[in-house]
Amino acid sequence: MNNQQNASSNNQPVAPPVGGLLDDEIIGVIKIKDGLFICDEFGAQDLEFVVANKVTRVVNTAGTQLANHWEPIGVLYLTLNWQDDEKQILFDALEKIPDEIYKFMEEALDNQESVLVQSVRAQNRACFVIAAFLMRRYRWSLLKTLEFVNSRRQDLEMRPSFLNQLSQYENKLFLRGLGPKTQRWTELSDNHIQLENEELIVRNTYLNSQMAPLAELNIGPGATEKEAYTRGESR
Numbered sequence: 001m002n003n004q005q006n007a008s009s010n011n012q013p014v015a016p017p018v019g020g021l022l023d024d025e026i027i028g029v030i031k032i033k034d035g036l037f038i039c040d041e042f043g044a045q046d047l048e049f050v051v052a053n054k055v056t057r058v059v060n061t062a063g064t065q066l067a068n069h070w071e072p073i074g075v076l077y078l079t080l081n082w083q084d085d086e087k088q089i090l091f092d093a094l095e096k097i098p099d100e101i102y103k104f105m106e107e108a109l110d111n112q113e114s115v116l117v118q119s120v121r122a123q124n125r126a127c128f129v130i131a132a133f134l135m136r137r138y139r140w141s142l143l144k145t146l147e148f149v150n151s152r153r154q155d156l157e158m159r160p161s162f163l164n165q166l167s168q169y170e171n172k173l174f175l176r177g178l179g180p181k182t183q184r185w186t187e188l189s190d191n192h193i194q195l196e197n198e199e200l201i202v203r204n205t206y207l208n209s210q211m212a213p214l215a216e217l218n219i220g221p222g223a224t225e226k227e228a229y230t231r232g233e234s235r
Contacts, residue, residue: 036105041118050116060078102133123157151206151209
């Protein structure tokens with residue numbers, strides 16, 4: 001696996017991230033689901049994580065800002081020279097780019113390997129790719145997908161133009177017969193058994209994350225709801 005794959009040309013020199021990140025903005029690497037991870041510019045340089053988690057493929061959504069660090073050790077990169085601004089068009093009209101991204105990521109997961117999606121802040125561009133992939137793989141609605149992504153990558157604040165393009169992508173998937181089959185967390189798509197089991201695990205992960213605040217609530221005997229709220233225990 002030593003050939004770089006490019007959805008767009010990557011002949012431009014790699015520029016440093018615009019503005020850099022503050023210490024409290026460092027994300028590192030976040031697990032979205034088994035075999036699927038998202039990372040910022042710091043996580044993209046974490047070789048120990050790449051090796052330990054058998055990451056064989058990386059979607060670099062910020063090709064003009066982030067280097068393809070691990071190509072020398074055989075990691076495959078799909079490089080996208082997207083900019084993090086409102087004017088960026090993420091998917092082409094013929095949908096060759098989303099199809100290429102999906103196939104690239106799907107092959108890793110189907111082979112029990114891991115794929116990492118990187119951008120400078122693990123916010124707009126990387127989350128866009130994660131959302132687009134999950135929408136198609138599990139046939140989820142956009143809203144359901146965003147609920148899940150936000151439960152994994154908290155404080156998600158995607159650009160309005162990116163969200164609009166995800167909505168357009170949802171419509172295009174529908175026209176291709178690949179649109180959403182489920183909108184609620186009580187539902188599962190009727191995919192083949194492997195995907196159904198995978199989706200069930202993902203669904204349970206989401207539902208457990210929503211129940212966590214209730215599980216953490218531990219009001220002592222005789223304590224009123226107001227007292228618990230004052231102590232910061234009531235949510």
